[in-house]
Amino acid sequence: MAGTYEQDGDAAGTFLGHPKGLFILFFVEMWERFSYYGMRGLLIFYLTKHFLFDREFALGILGAYVTLVYITPIIGGALADRYMGARRAVLLGGILLVIGHAGMAIEGSPVQQGEQADPLILNIFYLSLAFIIAGVGFLKANISTMVGFLYPKTDGRRDSAFTIFYMGINLGAFLGSLLCGFLGETFGWAYGFGAAGVGMLLGLVVFVLGRPQLRGAGEAPDEVKLTSPAFMGLSPQILIYLGTALMILIAWQLVRYQDTVNILLAITGGVALTFIIAKSVIQLDPHERDRIFAAILLILFQIMFWALFEQASSSLNLFTDEHVNRDLFGWEVPASMFQSLNAGFIILFAPVLAALWVRLSNKGRDPSAGMKFGLGLVQLGLGYVVLAWGAELDNGLVPMIFIVLIYLLHTTGELCLSPVGLSAMTRLSVPSMVGLMMGTWFLGSAGGNALSAIIAQEAAADGAKGGYVSAYWDMGYYAVGFGLFVMVISPLITKLMHLDTLKDDNVGDDLVGQRGVGEPQAGGMHPETRLAE
Template sequence: MRRASPRTLPDIRWRLSGMTSVGNRPSTDDTGRFGVSKTPADARTLLSHPHGLYVLFFAEMWERFSYYGMRAILIFYLTKHFLFAKDHSYAVYGAYTSLVYITPVIGGYLADRYLGARKAVLAGGVFIVTGHLLIALLEGPVGAQGLYLNGFYLGLAAIVVGTGFLKANVSVLVGGLYARGDRRRDGAFSIFYMGINLGAWIGPIVIGILGETVGWSYGFGAAGIGMLLGLVAFVLFEKDLRDTGRPPRALRGPPVFAGLSHEPLIYLGGIAAVGVVWWLIRSQGAVGILLIGFAVLTVGYIVWRSVFTLPRVERDRVFAALFLVALSPLFWALFEQAGSSLNVFTDERVDRMLFGYQIPATVFQSINSAFIIVLAPLFGWGWGMLARRRLEPNVPLKFGLGLILVGLGFLVLVAGAAPRGALTPALFIVLVYLFHAMGELCFSPIGLSSMTRLSVTRMTGLMMGTWFLSTAAGNFIAALIAQTTGAAGAGPDTILTVYTRIGGFSMVVGLGVVALSPLVVRLMHLDTIANTSDSGDDVAI
């Protein structure tokens, strides 16, 4: 499953998490009425949803197409074009993917306070298109670095900054099309969610085949064109969004610096941020220090605020949420081997022949999304069925199952791996992604839902940002794990040894979480959570 943004899951959380005791009760809009639509009477609709939803579906589908397609060829571009050693390639890859999950927190804040979601998405799309096309145009000869390598880093930095503007805010626009009490919201986010996975499924196939068989520049160029298509559709049909995502008043205020207002200053700041990210991508250590600093400050602030300003019940719930957050880096550290070490393993040690044609290794990156498209409705139905029988696993128990499944996937691959000098059947790579997809459905939507459910009103955004910060940490740790498989002097079976260790460790931790789940559930105070007020949680603050 392609991970949704901090503002996506509050609206689809009950559909996939199965928390039906609260999620199925009708919600109200600001007037207290049930099922009120925000869509004006003259707004155009398709299948009962405003046309703006499909504009956003298309924009996000192409953005995910470009991101996951480019991610599929990134490690091979580093090792086969720039001729980087594997451990160096994994370091660059990890720095890039970590930063991708840090910047949306900043982009979301800037949109909320100044730009508005609509302008933020537009700016993000421009940065992303520029980044992809810059990489495509500066491919250069094999092994050549200098200008070409710096241009590549610059392109990655532009994509990171663009994702920061776009990732969270496109989901804000989806929610803005509907009143809080509109019963169509869940269906709208389910449609939007399928767009995410559709793009993530098609991207590695199209971009991977072009990049590996035609030329790297064609792959990166296709990623840029894909994002450009989404951007063009967004601009041409922007009127279907009506008033959703308009800039707040702060944007229309007087000049704040050197005769410039907030908007041009933010865009100039984005350009300057590209330079900062360009340097960070080249320095894995700096990204690690940045993550540690962010984590210490953020978690420290949450703990301080919980201990000294919140009543006992709310404090306990925040601590339960932090327990879940603490498990996130481990899950994503294993899951995100997909784009790095698993990608290389598939390329070097898997039999990819089918009917006389060798399938590019990057195409296997689409398997996870294909499984999600098939399995997500089944999981949603299954959680609901178990809930009706009072047998649904609690949230920490689902987390434990997710960790067990992601670890089991690696152990299955190790068990099926061919001896040295032979090729592993492709079936075992498919099984890895099957177990990982099931693990993600037990982990990702449940976790994002829990952040919104367990935090107090004025800390929801902070808790969601902390969840995505933990995802960034997971991507960083994933690079460290991948580096151990490709370090200088590592033997051909080192990768299987590493997979055995991380798979077993994840399963042991998962079993521990299952054992602790009753205690964590007690901290959640689920018996009173349905009666928690949406306002006044922080009156004493």
């Protein structure tokens, strides 16, 4: 296994009760999310106000882009598992992201009504999105995997660690949405996108300088195999780089075609799930197989969540711009800055839930992963119910408080689902499949984003307030109902996890000797330290 674990007894290797490597990954992901969400919050307005694309086409580009962003991690995860290791994959992803965000800062002159966009600027824009898509593919799944490598599977700190890590994600999203949104809508798109690029560059620097604190986590499973000639005299490492260049060229074209991307997603999802199920049935023992099946159920459940949650960057963003009273003490708040509310609330509540999960775990009363998923979906639905109700109170602009409330409820729902899902993927997987499973988790997110774009196109078809409100009522009812269903069947999911036989991965003396890590093996944890999911 390409990873290592820190133990509590190693005082030099921990900070605030967690491995120091967690905080390196925290800051890397913080800056990566600063760049990603800072850019994404501006994207729909850039498309409709700078390029003057019609609403349906602009939402289609946004949907294709975000869907591809969540498809590519399954490729990056599989390559890291088999060849690169998570650390190299994250490094390559960071470099690609810096290039992509730099390209986004080249905006050209605004398109005038009745004119066409400059083909060169438009192609630079599409190519920049392609670099970002490829970069996220290598970085996103593998940096989460590296967090999992820092802890034994039965370590009671795991959900807490992923929640802390998730707070880093959202600290970056909060700062990025505020700063990039303000700069982009106030001074020009290039300033907003440029700030996002600087953020990603800082994340890359932190990762390179912080490598010693990772203590060997995420190194290549076989360094010799990675660099030795394999095909036509080329090593797997060189072939991966060439394949990445090809992937960027393909994404450069695909990002323009929403329907084609959705077909690709369906095929990729079907192949991935078929492969995982077949490998589980053929190679794994019954308990390991059942844990993979439990993970697949969680992956499928999240599709509904993200389909409705990700309206934030599309229909909710447009609704806020067109139908919400954004006056704050005489200043009209740029609509893209409201994207920071979700991240800001996570910063406030993530430490609370991190401590709560550990406290309940120590008492053996931690809600199961399925129960947490159900709670997340119910809160997501309630957010839409509150917004739709508030929007019908007045025929004029919607009071700002209702946008604040929907993001608050969506945040508490997200904290019950997303960090728990990230933790479950690394916890329920076998070592040889952990990157693949994490990639498939993000593939499920891609499915949610693809559905989200279709829903947004219907909700925002004509920009009328009534169209949005009707769609939000429907979203609310569906999410609450599905969440209650997941809560009812959560005991079945827990049974499939076989927590009573869950063991830590054996890092092995050979790994310690090869890397000079000097860490003890991860086994031998007491049963009472296990998460009682």
